[in-house]
Each structure stands twice: as C-alpha cells, then as structure tokens.
Amino acid sequence: MNCVKIVSCLKGSFCHLRLVIALWLCSYQNVVALPLLPKPGQIPSTSELPSSPNSATFQPIEISPTMIPHYPFHGEPLPPMYPSFPKTYDPVLTGRCPVNFSVISSITAKTASDCTQSLSTVVGNVICCPQFNSLLHIFQGFYSNHFDTLVLQNALADDCFKDIISILASRGANSSLSSMCSVKSSNLTGGSCPVKDISTFENAVNTSKLLESCSTVDPLKECCRPFCQPAISEAALQISGIKMTLSDNKNIVEAPSEIDTLNDCKGVVYSWIAKKLRFEDANTAFRLLSSCKVNKACPLDFKQPSEVINACRNLAAPSPSCCSSLNAYITGIQKQMLITNRQAIICAAVFGYMLQKAGVMTNVYELCDVDLKDFSLQAYGQEAGCLLRSLPADLVFDNSTGFSFTCDLNDNIAAPWPSSSSVTSLSLCAPEMSLPALPTSQTLGSSGCHLDGVHFLLSTILIFVSTLLY
DSSP states (O other): OHHHHHHHHHHSHHHHHHHHHHHHHHHHTTOOOOOOOOOTTSOOOTTTSOOOOOOSSOOOEEEOGGGSOOOOOTTSOOOTTSOOOOOOOOOOOOSOOOOOGGGGHHHHHHHHHHTBTTTHHHHIIIIIHHHHHHHHHHHHHHHHTTSSOSSOOHHHHHHHHHHHHHHHHHTTBOTTHHHHTTOOGGGGTTTTOSOOSHHHHHHHSOHHHHHHHHSSOOTTTTTTSOSHHHHHHHHHHHHHTOOOEEETTEEEOOSHHHHHHHHHHHHHHHHHHHHHSOHHHHHHHHHHHHHHHHTTSOOOOOOOOHHHHHHHTTOOSOOHHHHHHHHHHHHHHTTSOOOBHHHHHHHHHHHHHHHHHTTOOSOHHHHTTOBGGGGSOBOTTOSSBOBBOSSOOOOEEETTTEEEEEESBOSOOBOOOOSOSSOOOOOSOOSSSOOOOOOOOTTHHHHOOOSTTOOOOOSOOOOOOOOSOO
16 A cells, blocks of 8 residues: 555656656756866966876876875974975066066976975976976977077076076975986087077978977877887987998997987977977977886886895795885885886886896795885875876866875785896887786775776786987
C-alpha cells in the first residue's frame, strides 16, 4: 500500500515539481563564477593560467603553501614552500635603455612570479631559469623591432640587463638571477656570431622554413621528434660561417671556440624568432624548447655515497644499516631542488649506476622502498614528495595563499634500478609510441596523477650520455 502511495505521489504535479527543483539545486552547486582578468602588469593569479586536460584516471595535485601546518621551530629559516608574498616597489632604472618595458609587462610579470625570491632556488632549473632566458630572447626581439639589428651593443646591453633585473626584483623576484641562471648581459650582444643585423640574417637563412618550424612547437613531439630545434641549429650554422666536418655520417664541430660561436648564433636566431612571433607565442615556444633540454639530464649533485656503498655492498636481503644509510643520503640530495618526473627517472638511473660501479649490485631501491618522488624536494608536513611536470610549468600567485605549484606525480612509483652497469644512452623516447603503463601503487585512487600522457618503459633503464649541443 505504501508503494502505491509513493508511485501516485510521484505522478502528482507537486512531487514532480519538487524533484525538478531538487535536481536544479544539485546542478547549481557545481557552478563557478568566472573571475575578472587582472590589469596589465599585475601578478597573475591561478585563474589566468591554463589547466591540464582532465583525465579519467589521473589528476595532478595542487600544492599550496597554506596546506603546510604551522612551523614550530622559532628562530630557524622557514622551509621554501611556506606561504610567501612578494614585496613590490618601484624599480630604479638606468634611463639609458631605449625600450618601453611596459609593452612586455606580461612576460616580465610571469618571469617575476616564476623566479620569486622564496622559491627561485628550488625551481631554478625547471621553471625560473627557462622563463628568464625566454624573457631575454623576447626582449631582444622586441628591441629589434625598432632597430636594424638582432642584438645590443655591449654598453647598451649592460644598461638594459640591469634594468631587466631591477624590474624583476621590484616585483619580488630573486635579484641574483644572473648568477643563479648563469646568464650575463653579453647574452644580449650576440657574442662571437658574425651575423647580427636583420638584413644579413634574412639573406643567409631560409626564414620561411625557420618560421614554419618554430611558430608552433608541438609539446608532445618536439622533444622526441624535434622539428624546431634542428631548424634553429641549421640557421645558427648558416650564419656562423663554420664549416662542419663529416665523420661517421655525423656533423662534428672541432674547436671549442666554434661551439661558442654556434651557441652565440643560436641566440641571434632566437632573437629573430621572437621578433616575428607574438610575445605569448614566443614564450610558449621557448619554454617548450627549454623543457626538452632540462629533461635530458639529472640536475642533482651526487656526492660520493661512501657510507651507502659500505653498508649495501654484497647485500642479498633487506638490511637496516643499508636502508638507513641509503635513506639518509637521499634525504640529503632531495633538499637541493624540485625536479620533473623525467628528471627523476634519469636521477635514479645515474645514482643507481654510481652504486653499481662501486660494487652495489643488489636492487637497493626495491629493498629499501625508494620511490621516484624521493629524489625531489619534500614539502614540510607532507609525507609525499613532489615531482613537477615534464612540460613547462609556472608558479601561481594567489592573494590568499601566496605562491603555489602543481605536482604531476605524487604516487608511490618505485625508482627504477639500472638494468646493467654498462654506459649507454638513456632515452625516454621510444621508436614505437605504445609503451606499457607505469606500475601503480595501492594508493592510486586517493592521490592519483599522470605523467603528461606519456608512459615510460621502466623495465630497462640505461645511463644517459648528454649530447654536445642542444
């Protein structure tokens, strides 16, 4: 009888109306108001930056400094990921740089955010320095729009470089970017490259091919099947005046001075590309090219692991002394910086090879439960480490939380042990683009993440030999 009453009620117009209202209220809860865009020059907020594509299984994890509990150790320096807010002021400029910096304020604001004082040292390799270099290329291209040259004279380069540093520092950026990123004002001069004016450059280089190759850089293909990078190298060679020698079907540059000239000419090529593209398009392209470079090597400094070697040599079963030494060593190196997921794979292979070379042949990563995330900086108060995305990322500023960033890999993925002690090249690019998925942990459902849609074959890890030229 009760069932009949319920059915008849559902058929009634009043109950039907109540159901419609309930469904409408449920959908209303998911509505999010769109924030207004900031004024030009304002430090970007989280809403400005593009979000990652949604995945049915994996989701990147947003790490905000406000997630970290109150720091209990008074008098000691705060961890780098504590909430921080930049102190801004009006920069003091030289007055001798003939450039209207307000025109490129969007790029300077992004650079200042990515190189903020509190986090610049731990994201310098992956975020800050690539963005700073991109700013310098864009500045050169912007300068060349008003002059018939792709570079600056030495004295002018000094003044403009000082102004750039002053503007970034006034927005809260690290004032020591020059030394941290190994960049000088001479980077704006073209150095030893013989071609520096626009007309000579465009007569010597196939500019239509160069622009077609680099106007849009494919983030999924460029690092493994480069299209823009060879075009830049070819253009740099064409204006360098260097004749390449052929050996074993490979072009070889013989003298170190010629390598410097080629690198200087690459800077001129970047300047021309920046001149032709919109600021944001050029910045996107340059950051993608930088990501290909930084993800080819491990940026961590591995000191001789003597204690680990002594405790773990000739080991066949789990050993408390071995794991204690290994964990203490990794805890030391992980404090250096935040690294990407790809860098972590290379770092694990490099360190594993160091141990193998010293006689540690047992997979101590497996015995001691070492994960990929253990090679990257750990957030205070968090059990999980953070690996950044291999694709370009930015620090995000929010008025309430300060600076934050996105961790792309936060799961317990085991660190890969090198399959052999032979020195060969490590490549994360497979000839066939259908690699097995990474192993997943038991906690995948609670803290899942993805590696930019690329699965890595971890069964065979080889040691990376860096190429001479980028």
